[in-house]
Amino acid sequence: MGHHIDTAGRFQSDKHPELPPDKVLISFTDPLAMAALSALALAYNNADHAFASDIRERLATVGQVTKS
16 A cells, blocks of 8 residues: 555545545645546536536636736
């Protein structure tokens, strides 16, 4: 087993040990996470269209300067 798998066989983040087992933290600003977020939106499209749409909307705006 890898070092992210605990003795119960669950995933445990080493970067975010405060997270419960089998949870991950992903950021919309992490280029490596963007493909996963896009896939998540696709998977949720029928189950929760608003959630999926909001993920896609945020992915489209990441990196744009926002004015307060």
